[in-house]
Amino acid sequence: MGKYFTLILLLLLGSKYSLAQQNYIDHTIKKGESVYMISRRYGVSVNAIFNLNPGSENIIYAGRTLRVPKSDTTTTSSNNTVVNDITVSNYIVKRGETKSGLSRRFGVSIAMLEQQNPHIVSMLQAGHTINLDKTIQETQPKAKAGEHYVVKGETLWGISRIYGISLTQLESANADRLSEFLQIGQTLIIPDKNSAISTEGDYLVQRGDTKFQLAKRFNMTIAELEEKNPHIVTMLMAGHRLNIDNTVTSHPEEITDIKEDSITEIDSTSTSNTYKNYVIEPKETLFGLAKKAGMTIEELTTLNPKLLTSVNAGDIIKMPVGVSGTSTNKTPSTNTVDTTDTVKTDDIADSNNEDVTTRISSNKNEALFANLVTETSSGLYFYSPFSSQELSSPEERQKMIGVNADFQKYIDFFQGAQIAIDSAKTLNLNFDVTLIKKNIAKSKITIESPHSKNAILVPFSETSSNFPSIDSSAPISIIDIESNIITNDSINIYRSITSEAIQKTKTLNYLAKQNANIVVISDLDEARSKDLILTTNPEAKFLKVDNAGFFKSDALDNALNKNKLNYIVFDSEKTIVLLNTTTALMGKLSDHNIQLVMLESSLLPKQTEVSDMRFRILQLIYPAVTDPQNKNDITDFENKYEDIFSSKPSRHAILGFDVTFDTLLRISQSSSFEESINTTLSEQPHLKFEYQKTKDRNYLNTGIYLMQYNSNDGMIELNQ
Template sequence: MKKRILFSILLTVFSFVLTVSAKQEKYIKHTVSKGETVTIIAQKYKVTPFDIYKLNPDSQNGIQLNSVLLIPSSTIVGATASVTQSKGNPPATHLVQPKETLYSISKQYNVTIEELKAANGDLLNNGLKTGQNIKIPASSGNATGVVSAPVPVKESIKETLKPIVKEEPRAASKGETTYHVIEPKETKYGVSKRYGMTIEELEQLNPQILNGFPVGMKLVVSGTGATAHAETPVVNGIKQKEITPTSSGKKYLQEYVVKPNETVSSIANDYGMSESELLELNPELKRGVKTGMILRVPIITKKEVPVPVKDQGQGNLIKKINTNARKQLALLFPFNISKIESDTVNTTQARLKKDKFLNLTLDFYSGALMAIDSARVLGLNIDIKILDSQETKNSSNVAGLAEQNNLAAMDAVVGPFYQSNAEKLADLLAVSKTPVISPLSKETGKKYPNLYQSMPSNDILRSTIFNYMRAKGGNILVVVDPKKGSIKQYIQEMQKGVRIVGLSEKGTFVADSLKALLQKDRLNYVVIASESTGMILATTTAMLNAQKDYQVQLAIMEPNETLDFEEIALSRLTKLKLLYPSVSRPNETLEASQFDAKYKKLNKILPNQYAIRGFDVTFDTLLRLSQDKPFEETVLSNPSDQIENKFDYVLNATGGYTNKGIYILYYDTDLTIKEAL
């Protein structure tokens, strides 16, 4: 399903400062100078004309030289600060400014686009044009305006870079059931996450998948359990839902997930009810309390838990937060706003349909906003500046940004995205020793002492999987495709003691060559380095045949798209428990579910890998900046696990820091992906 994004407003300068913990005044005073208009003043203070009209009703009839106007403060408190405009009488007309749209004007004046069109008759038949003087109708209350000056972080993704809903699985209405047909390579984890369910709920609705997950099977994915997860708001890990009252007449409106060590008595006490009432609502409790059970309980008013709600593996990063000193963080995202503004051939929607890199950027950005929101809730004392890096693989505005925004004075910078640009910025900031975190690139180039490579490289992926197999005392064999000469050289030079399986003269796999190297008293890891479907099928067939006499497990040392082809059955990979290194992990903890629920509430869709990466990189950086020791020390002494990514930095011999945070995962026989221990 393809993401559809449109730009409702394009900012002339996409740069603003966010203070996580600062306070603001309600308004400031401005004395009108010669030639100024309400629109000019609004642009000067980065507020809307309607904001000024609200505080100065007489200004709707014109402003006078030296008169004093009250201007709303432009400081935004917190990462998610937004102000809903109060209802009132908007000005009679509005002079259309460059870059304005019907959508942005409707938001300014708290009216709908339809009301604007109706009030202006034929004037808008040919679209909105700069310089038009359009009528503003009285608000019907159906539209909500958001103060946009300066653009708050959360509102900027809603208004400036607004994700529109993907075509998500439709929620079943009452009495209706929604189905999903299993497709090749799908797993229980993937399907359950797609529909906002846990694996256990999926299995409860479909007992036939307990011991298998065959392609083509029709699953129930919404109705009794899935609808609540897919569409019902989740607060504090609790799904809001109206349910039947008890005999005492109380009305219960939510479900609760049982946590470890809880009892019937403790849960009843927490929700102000008797044990008998709790048992009446949940007869299954008579058989005992189990962690993960979903119970019906009374609705209560609780403050929504931030993400993350507790230490998810951040080590001592959360426990030792120090907010005494204010820190500065810059985030550089390649929006390339100026190029989009000057594109006269493609509409924004058309550009986004084919610009995968821009979509990736927006996803990463949306996750970063979630991290900033969590920082606000935790009370971190950090000023955050978000800038458009205006970069491509071969060009960037890094030098200009560094000078214009004094990036050398920052305590850290996340970005740019392209490795060459990150290295260039690290070079520019080397004198000030400002940490530059490269967020996405796996490339390795020149090392700089202040460059932090947050994405593990392919070399680290390879070495990590071999180190794991050695630690398990395995007999490690490698089947190398003749076309993979560099891999063969890497094995021979860097992985001493690993044996390479011989091939035929024609370069094809020979089952007897593999069998001759297998050992009965050890687990035999067979690493395959080939993108040939034929070689993979031949190798895995030989391994399946050898299972009756030997312990064998299939492994790969880096991502291999050929394994996703339909010709290679998923059942083949699960029987051989495919083992592989990964920079991310499947996470089904309560905290991860809360993150998914909160993200979906904000963006109307579940987060993808880039959104989660955006959260993880940004939140890890924010926590490290908030310690009582320098950033450089935290990366060496405090590894952290975030939602799906691990950050475990090591100092390079030639300078700079590399993240070796890798997960070792495997396909289990129950068709789930698990972390190897």
Template sequence: MNKIVYISFLLFFCLSSAQPGELKKHTVAKGETVAQIAQFYKVTPFDIYQLNPDAKLGIKENTILLIPKATGASAKVHEVKPGDTFYSIAKKYNLTNEQLEKANPSIDKFNLIIGQQLQLTSNGVTSNGNKTNETKTFHEVQPKETFYSISRLYDMSVSELEQLNPDVVSNLPVGYQLVIKKKANVKVEAESNPNNKVVVSETNSTDFKTYVVKPKETLFGISKEFGLSQVELVKLNPELENGLQEGMTLRVPKTQIKTNTIPIAKTTYRDLSKSVRVKETKEIVFLLPFNVSSIASDTTLSMQARLKRDSFLNMTLDFYSGALMAVDSARRLGMPLKIKFLDSKETRNSSNVVSLVHSENLKNSDIVIGPFYPQYVEKVAQLLSESNVPVISPLRETSTSYENLYQSMPSGDFVKNTMLDYLYAKNGNIIALIDNKRNATRKLLETEHKSIYITPLGEKGGFIGDSITPRLQKNKTNYFILDTGSTGMILSALNQCNKARSNGYKVELVVLEINDTFETDEIFQRLIKQKIIFPSMTKFEETLEFSNFSNSYRKKNNVFPNQFAIRGFDVTFDVMQRVLLPEGFESSVQTTSTVQLENKFDYFDRNDSGYSNKGVFIMQYQEDYSIIELD
């Protein structure tokens, strides 16, 4: 009853405040919406809801609505297109999220429907951008922005920004008008080669224009067209983090961003041992899941039996043995290091990393390596973020990141993208042969690499060969990307390669990941004859350094080192050298790439999300079973 009285009173108030002759009556037709009615009468849904508050609960056929007189100019309307988001629409028309919400109170901004019509003006709502007055300039907070990323954008410190905006220090809402210190030029930083740094000219908002994504365009292609890296393009258009779609409206430079005259060359690598300066002692702490207490309490199994059964413990001990080899090498070189190995007691469901951070006073350490499980690496990074202690994730990618978190293992998607970027750089014609079970690869290509043709599959799952021939090109290398775990599909792909070659086409077979099926006797020899190209996180090269390490390791441990032992050495030795450089650890990862025994460490800055390793090798098998690195 109270609700009915309230609605009746509100309706009476709206009617009494309207002047005679200013209102019209509209009988709702079947299927009509408030947005459609508002457009017809040149008003906004907000105007209709003011006079008909119960319409917010929904309108039905034959309902009578009161319609106000149109206010002069027609209300602007935007029809939702594929790829549109609430944020991108607001940005396109220079509105804030709040203004667009006010003009469309009945619209679910998180579930826009293609063809849906959004009003762009309402009573008291007008278009405006970053507002300025004589003494202040404002920045409108965009999704996923932080104080740190905004401070970098305007060349300010975080503390300066917080002092100007004390009301939102603990929470930075999207759409908030943040005060900045001056009419600063927005600074765009290019992702660059560490040894050939790219200098990008400063630009302001007037230097940008809108660009509508065309069919089959890719992030790679658009970024190259406008002289940006893919990272920069996403920074300018945060909605791209959800994928590129046809019809999206992007913010791009009016003219190509100019760099300095230093060319981008192939990455060169630096031997850090020649740059180490022996000064103050640095402390490196390892958090490794030995789980000593659980081993000691288990009297049912001998250590030998446990090692046979416990693969996670084996991996830990292998990594630890490689790290010890690196520590020995550092001591022989006279590096002033204090090393601590701590038991992180990790399982899938628990660890003691929180107590270790506090009890061992890790905020005063110089570097932390580990733990192994991603969720515990993230926790340690979070606890040490205020102290800015670098935390190295040695084996796995994490889903959440912090400014002080370093992902030393390239992610799966990054490995694939590196392979694809190599093929683009070779100006190849790319055709994908993908198993239905490889959903991750299929989704990656469909969202980020729409120019790549994905071969359709028949009813039984095999490739439809007739669909491939029209896609082949005589004047280019045709790269067949194969991603499958099926023996039958591998053989089918090999037949397609041979058929194309016999018809005079140049063909290379590319494998995005070497899986167990590729290594079977039935398949492997056939693939070798194809001289397959593949991305790898390790190099296959028998160097003198690797030979010396392998022999020393065998003498010490009575076995040859496996991949985890080698990685333990590489991660540890790379960190130990960087922490003793004059410029410090963080600066070194921004400017210097290295190759250790097998692993490449070529970090890139993810802005306010730490650093990720992009160290991937592009390799090719030769018919004599040797493997070479491609340029």
């Protein structure tokens, strides 16, 4: 009897265990997804997913399966919200959510989202109710006469060029349906070429406008401007239509903002009558003010000690009588170490129009642009061998390069960074820029920042083990740009440039999922990446060629498999080896399915050395840190850089722009810097930023483009 009882008990426990084991959903990870995004979709905690999937707290890969625990019910709320694979019922839009974010969350296109919820076509607002039936077929709307249907890849600037109208005219005609970024599937009104952008007593806000500038332009205070236009109290946005009729003033007793043409000399108690009161305008800098005054920075700050702390729009300072000229970018600084107002060379021009790089980035970084905060300021710091005076003086820069030619890469970096700073200011982002000179901050950097979010960029540091400790009064993040910083401080380090190890690992992981025969060809006795290759592909075969790239008799035939796809991983830096190896491989294509693979983009030879026809025939797969398909955006950036600096941007200038602009977007979010890293991928004109946490306080950028040459002229990006 006891045996039967034991058997029954075991069966019951086994059944219960089996049911418990199946109490999860198998989710196939899509490109760009994170554990946080997946947890939000299924209504479970991140830790619950971590517990079911050991290792997922470090990294997850697109294409693999993730076990997601089933929640007790479908996603519900007090509003009877239901979200499942087929329907979405009574979902209430929350503040900060976007159409793009909702389309990804619910697994539908923006066009389908708008098709079934026409009340959100013109604008998505917090409190809107969303209902979806995913079984309903999506209909593709057709644009009527005088309208344009937005498709993937289009920009406002490009659409305006198609119809021969200005960008301002297009934005004005669609002010009620445009947010900060263009939506795929939107229908835009195409105005007549001769249409006006504003009417009497009416003004359409342009990108880059500020409340301070508009109040000054229309002869009213900011309070009066907001009283007439309550929709801008929280935030001023491009496309807002303003009532600027100032014939009736609600508070005549208020004093309007002081204008430059009404500035008078300082009072009689002054020690000199050669100075006058001067009101600092938005975007002016300490460097620019000193240049305008015809003084050195030291002379100007001696005259106006408060400028040592910060440069604030609206503050009144002493300036020589007769000072005139246009304003420059405002970037005040506060720090206990050597600082500068802007990392700006003497030949950088101000950007008054919509910045091309801002337009490029807004098309690719919807999530970041949707949650920008302009009301509060943040702090951006650069760790550099240059002081502000040395960086702003052509003579000083040349003198330092004469001592060490390697300093040129820092100058290039800061020139790229300056374009990023100018681009960020066209978005009305509020930030202060500070420069910390290396030889002043030898062992410790003390930062007294007034900002709640700060980041310090450290480019190309060669003494990583001696990086100073940081004592900061406010939260700060370290952005490592090829510096490999080591610090014991409790500060997060974000290594922003994807390493060759990550390029190799991601490429090998892709190969491992294809069930192919893998053959590694090297001119060394041991392939350089043999251990890594065997970790991900333990059945890989290794062939050695001689110094000219020739195989031993029958070695290649014996390694190839006629019944499977053959990935030939090329692991040599010698051009002659590549030429002879690819010639041999092309001779085997009639009997074998062969694709060439390189694990590092650095192994790709110049086109003058090897024709890419070989790569198209062998359908080469390789990892790229820079998107080779994004030629238009890259060309736009290069043209802008060349217009300003009269030279093509170097690789270091490219890093200066992409990393700086991405950092500025992230420290200007409504969420913390670390949260934006954990939840949001981004792409700038050249680089992809896909950070993964590796261990405490360290994040690696794992963003690469896995590219494959087509047999015809072109490339495709592979799903990793």
